[in-house]
Amino acid sequence: MANALEAKNISVQFGGLLAVNNVTFDIPNKSIVSLIGPNGAGKTTFFNVLTGLYKPSAGKIVYGGKEITDLPPHKIAEIGIARTFQNIRLFGLMTAQENLLVAMHSHLKSGITATILRTPRQRKEEREAEAKAQEILDFAGVGKWTHEFARNLSYGDQRRLEVARALALNPKVLLLDEPTAGMNAQESQVFIDFINKLVAERDIAVMLIEHDMKVVMAVSQRITVLDQGEKIAEGSPAEIKSNPRVIEAYLGKPKAARK
């Protein structure tokens, strides 16, 4: 199975702190892989590198056979790597629909003149984009909030809307940073079903950062464990569960087991 994305020997340095240390990580096509580890392990930082927010101090990232290490964030998003944020970062005072339309920005073409003149092509493009946005909103289970400001949605719906917004980029790789944080067991289950459905129906690979072990064990084909910036284990859920180094990393810092 080919890889949708490959990160090779990535290191990230913040002053004296090596937040990510020589981590190699790949995301196979149409798979769900997870990245776990105690607080401060460097998981979010790794996401930030993959999405171009930080440039790695060493290593390279290959996507679809091309190196993308030096692309700016919006380019990386445009070519198909989408993400959500650990702390929800929706455009709170834009509607759910507008949130998705912003994410479609790079795929829409209308320029200033076409927008001012509302050319038939521009109107058609907008209509189609709105229809597609609605389809994604429905798919993500927030279809009834189309014209609601994002900040007015419930917490769970905001999480879903953020995933929907990422999907509006039509990504090949979807990076989810603690998507079930703050959800109860039932909501988490709905979310697990949603992710499974997503990967089953679309040509997409999902990488998950997650603290909820139930979710991680349920959806992941492969789990990678980071501790203090280093990859300490990688394998199937069963392998990870019984890996002594992983147990130590977690039990050694009990407060980190769950935020």
Added chain:
Amino acid sequence: MAKTTAPSNVAKSNRKWITGYSIIGVLLFITYQFLLPWEGLPLGIYDAIYQWMPPSAINESLVYIIMALGLNIVVGYAGLLDLGYVAFWAIGGYCAGWFMSEFFYFLNINFLGSVPAEAPGIHINFWMVLLIGGFICALFGILIGAPTLRLKSDYLALVTLGFGEIIPQVFFNGENFFGYNISNGTKGIVMVDPIPVGVKNLGPFDFGWKLLIFLFLTAVMVFISLRLRRGRLGRAWLAIREDELAASMMGVPLMRTKLSAYAVGAFAGGLGGVAFATHVNGVYAERFNFTISIFLLAMVVLGGMGNVWGVILGAFILSWVNGNGLTAFGQLYNDRFGTDIDFASFTFLLFGLVLILMMLFKREGLLPESRLKLMLHEGELDDEDASSSKKKVGK
């Protein structure tokens, strides 16, 4: 929690404004073009109009409105602070000075101009000069924006401030700009060509007809603002205003999107600059100073950032107070109470006071954009809804 429904219906009603706007416009035009010169008009009304809102004042306020609408795109839509907007006003003005007057007397270029073909100087048709001024300003907007928009917003504000100081200074000392006279310096460029409208040419005293022209230009700016706001670019501007980092992660190119806000805003500055030159029938370097930038910013803030109607209201009120209102009020006051107070000299004190009061009590402006109102009261809202909103929202 404050429940606001999103503006889905607002979008649809955007077209209706044209009717209302046209009616008001025609009424204004009739008043100034026909009613005012009419002999049967009671002297009291005539005097009142001349004292409180003479023809030149209403035209000038329209020029301010055009400018403020342009600045609103930069500040209100994209959330970029621009403290040097007067630079575009100046550049637009000098475009009128260069291309619609006898300033370049040693040339004889006439392109659909409104003066005889043999008149010296460059005489290009007003409507084209509007576009030329707009585009030259847009170009300057990009030139100044390209190296600076990467900066954090505070630094950006400082750079725009510098730009707003430098450009007028260049014109002020422009009698010898590397050996060339580009502005006549402090003497200014006096007499710009009249505005051709087919049947006649509108000179400096055709206030009524020029009112119509300025109303039209304002409408164009409103139209452009509303259309852009609803489209792909407007959404990206708003997204940047809301959360720049998230916007870039969603595929919005920050530089290009900010630059386009700058360019469109600057374009409006050019339009206004050309219009202003025809309004005062000349270009005078000393008029383009820093206070204008702040004045325009105050208009945008007072009216309600991001909402074109709010900005129009803000610009109208402030330019009126500055132009006529305060003087007229002062006269009234002095006559009644036998005092001798120079009210006009308190203009900026008044503005400062108004802005402070606004910031304290009505930060979102007089006619705020609904979402901005929410944003500015976010702190207050968050306190009360931190615990309750998560469950209660929705219906």
